[in-house]
Amino acid sequence: MPTNKITGAEALMRSLEHEGVTTLFGYPGGAIMPSYDALYDHRDTINHILVRHEQGAVHAAQGYARVSGKVGCAIVTSGPGAMNTVTGVADAMIDSTPIVVICGQVGAAFLGTDAFQEVDVIGVTQPISKWNFQIRRAEDVAWAVSRAFYIARSGRPGPVVLDFTKNAQTDLTEYQPKHVDFIRSYRPTPQIDEAAIKAAAKLINHSERPFMLIGQGIELGNARQELLALIEKANIPVGCTMLGLSAIPSDHPLNKGMLGMHGNLGPNVLTNQCDLLIAVGMRFDDRVTGNIATYARQAKIIHFEIDPSEINKNVHADLAVLGDCKETLAAVTKYVQVADNSEWIARFGVYEKEESLKVIEPAIHPTHGPLLMGEVVRRVSELTHNEAVLVTDVGQNQLFGCRYFQFTQSRSVVTSGGCGTMGFGLPAAIGATFGAPDRTVCLFVGDGGLQMTIQELGTIMEQHSPVKIILLNNNYLGNVRQWQYLFFRKRYSFTPMLNPDYEKIAEGYGIKARTVVERTDLDDAIRDMLQTDGPFLLQCAVMEEDNVLPMTPPGANVDEMMLEIK
Amino acid sequence: MDTLYTIITYSENFAGILNQITAVFTRRQVNIESLNVCSSSTPGVHKYTITCYCDEETVHLITKQIEKKIDVLQARYYTSDQIFIQEVALFKLSTPKMLEQPDISLTIRQHSAKIVEVNETYSIVNFTGLPEDIDSLYTSLNTLDCVVQFVRCGAIAITKNRRELLDEYLEKINNL
Numbered sequence A: 001m002p003t004n005k006i007t008g009a010e011a012l013m014r015s016l017e018h019e020g021v022t023t024l025f026g027y028p029g030g031a032i033m034p035s036y037d038a039l040y041d042h043r044d045t046i047n048h049i050l051v052r053h054e055q056g057a058v059h060a061a062q063g064y065a066r067v068s069g070k071v072g073c074a075i076v077t078s079g080p081g082a083m084n085t086v087t088g089v090a091d092a093m094i095d096s097t098p099i100v101v102i103c104g105q106v107g108a109a110f111l112g113t114d115a116f117q118e119v120d121v122i123g124v125t126q127p128i129s130k131w132n133f134q135i136r137r138a139e140d141v142a143w144a145v146s147r148a149f150y151i152a153r154s155g156r157p158g159p160v161v162l163d164f165t166k167n168a169q170t171d172l173t174e175y176q177p178k179h180v181d182f183i184r185s186y187r188p189t190p191q192i193d194e195a196a197i198k199a200a201a202k203l204i205n206h207s208e209r210p211f212m213l214i215g216q217g218i219e220l221g222n223a224r225q226e227l228l229a230l231i232e233k234a235n236i237p238v239g240c241t242m243l244g245l246s247a248i249p250s251d252h253p254l255n256k257g258m259l260g261m262h263g264n265l266g267p268n269v270l271t272n273q274c275d276l277l278i279a280v281g282m283r284f285d286d287r288v289t290g291n292i293a294t295y296a297r298q299a300k301i302i303h304f305e306i307d308p309s310e311i312n313k314n315v316h317a318d319l320a321v322l323g324d325c326k327e328t329l330a331a332v333t334k335y336v337q338v339a340d341n342s343e344w345i346a347r348f349g350v351y352e353k354e355e356s357l358k359v360i361e362p363a364i365h366p367t368h369g370p371l372l373m374g375e376v377v378r379r380v381s382e383l384t385h386n387e388a389v390l391v392t393d394v395g396q397n398q399l400f401g402c403r404y405f406q407f408t409q410s411r412s413v414v415t416s417g418g419c420g421t422m423g424f425g426l427p428a429a430i431g432a433t434f435g436a437p438d439r440t441v442c443l444f445v446g447d448g449g450l451q452m453t454i455q456e457l458g459t460i461m462e463q464h465s466p467v468k469i470i471l472l473n474n475n476y477l478g479n480v481r482q483w484q485y486l487f488f489r490k491r492y493s494f495t496p497m498l499n500p501d502y503e504k505i506a507e508g509y510g511i512k513a514r515t516v517v518e519r520t521d522l523d524d525a526i527r528d529m530l531q532t533d534g535p536f537l538l539q540c541a542v543m544e545e546d547n548v549l550p551m552t553p554p555g556a557n558v559d560e561m562m563l564e565i566k
Numbered sequence B: 001m002d003t004l005y006t007i008i009t010y011s012e013n014f015a016g017i018l019n020q021i022t023a024v025f026t027r028r029q030v031n032i033e034s035l036n037v038c039s040s041s042t043p044g045v046h047k048y049t050i051t052c053y054c055d056e057e058t059v060h061l062i063t064k065q066i067e068k069k070i071d072v073l074q075a076r077y078y079t080s081d082q083i084f085i086q087e088v089a090l091f092k093l094s095t096p097k098m099l100e101q102p103d104i105s106l107t108i109r110q111h112s113a114k115i116v117e118v119n120e121t122y123s124i125v126n127f128t129g130l131p132e133d134i135d136s137l138y139t140s141l142n143t144l145d146c147v148v149q150f151v152r153c154g155a156i157a158i159t160k161n162r163r164e165l166l167d168e169y170l171e172k173i174n175n176l
Helices: A007-016 A030-042 A053-070 A087-094 A121-126 A138-153 A166-170 A194-206 A214-219 A223-234 A242-247 A266-272 A325-335 A343-365 A371-385 A398-404 A425-435 A447-450 A454-463 A477-489 A502-508 A519-530 B017-027 B056-067 B095-100 B102-109 B131-143 B165-174
Strands: A022-025 A046-052 A070-074 A100-106 A131-135 A159-165 A212-215 A238-240 A255-258 A276-280 A300-305 A319-322 A389-392 A441-446 A467-473 A512-516 A536-541 B004-014 B032-039 B045-056 B072-079 B083-094 B114-118 B120-129 B149-153 B156-159
Touching: A007 A030, A007 A138, A007 A166, A022 A030, A022 A053, A022 A214, A022 A276, A030 A070, A030 A159, A046 A138, A046 A159, A046 A371, A046 A425, A046 A454, A053 A070, A053 A087, A053 A100, A053 A425, A053 A454, A087 A159, A087 A255, A100 A138, A100 A166, A100 B072, A121 A159, A121 B017, A131 A138, A138 A166, A159 B095, A166 A371, A166 A536, A194 A242, A194 A276, A194 A300, A194 A325, A212 A223, A212 A266, A214 A223, A214 A276, A214 A325, A223 A325, A238 A242, A255 A266, A255 A343, A266 A276, A319 A536, A343 A371, A343 A398, A343 B056, A343 B072, A371 A398, A371 A441, A371 A467, A389 A398, A389 A425, A389 B004, A398 A441, A398 A467, A398 A477, A425 A441, A425 A447, A425 A454, A425 A467, A441 A447, A441 B017, A447 A467, A447 B045, A454 A502, A467 B102, A502 A536, A502 B102, A502 B131, A519 A536, B004 B056, B004 B083, B004 B156, B017 B056, B045 B056, B056 B072, B072 B156, B072 B165, B083 B095, B083 B131, B095 B102, B095 B120, B120 B131, B131 B149
Parallel strands: A022 A046, A022 A070, A070 A100, A100 A159, A131 A159, A212 A238, A212 A276, A238 A255, A276 A300, A300 A319, A389 A441, A441 A467, A467 A536, A512 A536
Antiparallel strands: B004 B045, B004 B072, B032 B045, B083 B120, B083 B149, B083 B156, B114 B120
């Protein structure tokens, strides 16, 4: 009897194609084998990137999503495979990154029996995913995949985990593509309240010292034009969160730099002097606010947010403007009057000068002593004409990277902000090369973080993925060492690190590598790296005990930044 | 000041949602005083009645975080004056002690509780009322040292609001 039934695994592949998936990061194993078997027939349309560890698959999917704006997708097996994705899922949750992780699972009949490679993936990922679902029947595949992608990308994006039982992969079903774009219990984008829009405009029009904080929400909402229209009309200076750094060009005159613990002096100090604080698509993380009890107490606060549960979570907002910031910013701009604010804006200049003199210039243009992380970052940025994608790992490499890299284009920062996941950088950079194949992807990574996911050099080798790896090697877990220096009486408890020969490791993977020790060799080495077709490891032997400054010590007030360490 | 709040939540009838809801309390380190889950008057929709002691800021955040869950339709919190709240309690009492001390049956009558079963070993008392009335009856009976077993169900509540917020929401969403 003729039948048009297909396996659940084949339905998964067709559903992924239906969702526009062209790149899939994954690692096969027992319980996902039927899906990998189906994938074998879809190699023309779905480019599967074999990673070297499942953590790498999720971080790569994150990197892909962050630069492309599309949903990143990873596929792994059950049990340990699924558990290895957990860090990445949690990371994507806190950084609002749209990914779908598909895990194999034991057959439905074995669920709950402690079967081989069975882990309660739904239970484990429930608190760290935007949604998760166990597919136990082949006929649910199309619906579940479509719902997963819709939830991952809509509203405030986030990770979705699909736990795909083996029987659902092998059972036969009729396949009809599904298109979920409505869930009655889920309102991804709150309706715009016109009264809030007018109230926001009124507050802005009456403000003499407005200051705007922008976060990744601008990038996620593709709202750069709307943002610029508003701030240029009302002359509002802007500070960026780490994930919002490329939401506005670095050289825009109203861009006053990065917020937070290691951000710029002006935006932090003046947070406590503005009369109106306008937060857009950011969540008042403790790394941004410092001591919450003294944070912007003098100012009225407007919070533009897509997620209602963020309102008043950390900082009390006098006015909440709910909705997609692309729409709400445009709506407010209509009612906002042209303003000058030049006297207020000039105040940032005073702090810029001070920071430049005491911190920035010595960090990016040193004339003697060992190579510094800051100068490496700035030179790489300049030699890519500030057009590259910045990927960082976590630690000093991340803080120097975010402080001194410069941006012209949107979606140019890929870093683990909320979770601070060491080991994120290398696989995320691989993902970024697939998400933005036409752009240069520069990864800044420390000797600690590189070794957490160093196996992904294998993926780079196999894919010839053009990641420009800039290893800022200081033989320390630098950021922890800095804290030990400052707050633990210089007791370097397990932060010095004996390192392998990274050039030899790169050589083993067939990746071209070079080490820079002398300042005079830096430019040539960076040019060599950028001109090399394909991956490159540039190891920079940087000052061992360098500190990221300025710094708001943990728990201190936002305007109490240390410019130097005595 | 910690107040007794009742959070009334409606969700789709999917597996695992109760877990998601209680996890919000756990993260905020708020203890659930009582919890009742049942199907609601709307087909396919489950109703959760959860009581807890906390301050208003906390209950506000908890409620919003519950409502953020994909399959939760609505979550609202109420103080006890905004809802009609009832709870059922069952007491297993020692019959010999009841016969010895007339105060026990007097206490039962004063609270308008019902004796629903009697044999020579034990008697069962059923009481429906406000949570604090159950507390009071339990304390009185316990003082008389006759309680063998005691159990109470989670508080159930109906809003005193003249508007039906879930119906309004569903109507609005269906008209989108």
